[in-house]
Amino acid sequence: MGVTPPIWLLPEAPRRQRGLDRDGIVRAAIALGDEGGADAVTMRAVATAVGSSTPMSLYRYVHNRDGLVDLMLDAAMAEVDVPAEPGADWRADVLAVARSSWAMTGRHPWFAELVHSRPPAGPNSLRKQEFLLAVFEKAGVALPTARGFAQLVDGHVLGSALQQAEERKMWRANDFRSIDDVKAVAEQWFDAGHAATLYPRITQLFTSMMSADAVPESPDEQFELGLACLLDGIAQRI
Amino acid sequence: MGVTPPIWLLPEAPRRQRGLDRDGIVRAAIALGDEGGADAVTMRAVATAVGSSTPMSLYRYVHNRDGLVDLMLDAAMAEVDVPAEPGADWRADVLAVARSSWAMTGRHPWFAELVHSRPPAGPNSLRKQEFLLAVFEKAGVALPTARGFAQLVDGHVLGSALQQAEERKMWRANDFRSIDDVKAVAEQWFDAGHAATLYPRITQLFTSMMSADAVPESPDEQFELGLACLLDGIAQRI
DNA sequence: ACCTCCTTGTGTACATCGTACAGTGCGTGT
């Protein structure tokens, strides 16, 4: 309905783009996530990042969002250093893989947020899992038990990563620029008068955290502490 | 524009509802989440659950969705048994709180999914945290170190809970009714021929899991294992 | 060289989500 307007008024058909491919899409999605967290990885954002005018272009290559996420996760897992064979010291092997994983999640804060939404069945995920199983098996642990141990280590890495990701997300959401901004907001949330009597220890930690010369708690230290405790416990069971 | 139609054709104004309150809303939201997971807790669903025709009714009471989530989380945390004072045995105290928390997350599968989206600043969350700090302090640990230990325990509970929540979500999403349904789908995903050479140990675990008389791996056992390992490691550092 | 087809990118459209804004009916205080 309606008369077709003269052609000069109609915008020219936009130049077509060629040469999209799965790898470029995944790379763009990862870059987006590295910078803005998991929330920044929307199909539309990825599409414009690869120069496409519509999110639908991506669907030919990654099937759907879950597929894209799976590819992102596996690409990130590929960055984890996994030896071909277990070495002489099981503890050193586990430590190395755990630390390499932790370093990866530090580089890709979206990883922890997204891994919980998909089953970890990518090849690189399996490779890491297989290695941990081999390490524990070589240390004399039966396979089912080894699975339990490996899952423990994995769980610790992912849990720590998730906590770190939350923290970063909060910094982004509130546009925090330095630790001082955090302190300013924290002070508002925490009504010291009320809390001091009910939660004296938390209050004490809080005030010492608010002091000018406070050493910022390091996620790395907490990660290492948990890992060490876990491995000690495992060692007692081998 | 347009003539007003005769009144009999217009639907009568729906009866107004009175007596919404925050408690009822939170309770309804929790019931929804218990049954359908975090995804089922939409403002619209909660609104219809409390008999309101529009989600906007809720906003007077819970401010926004984040507020509702905060209230849900704190209500769930209230179910965790936290003694008033530490007992004689620090390990028993920590075990009891951890297990009570784990039981709670089992009852409320949405908890683990949602807790990661909000800072844990509710009063019941603080109460539990304060207790754990007191327990470790009584055991002779300096407060900053105690915080590290408490966070470790907390992290393990939440990590285990999250894993369990994912699994339940997958059951819901694929409408699994029994373990056999899981096996049927797993068989498709896992191309045994390819994996057998690359991941022999995973394959072995997989086939033993697929066998008819396989004992299903229990999340509780895994939780207890991790907790025990963690506490062993902590014990060595006290 | 031309016609045809298949691959691949595009545009439009819809359901669902959270929630802003402007009413509107009822209980209540005067």
Next chain:
DNA sequence: ACACGCACTGTACGATGTACACAAGGAGGT
């Protein structure tokens, strides 16, 4: 009896994932 204001309602908007039909342009056959 009257008006005020609280508590609820309806409509609407922007964001998200994605289904569907279409169009451009290279590839292959003649």
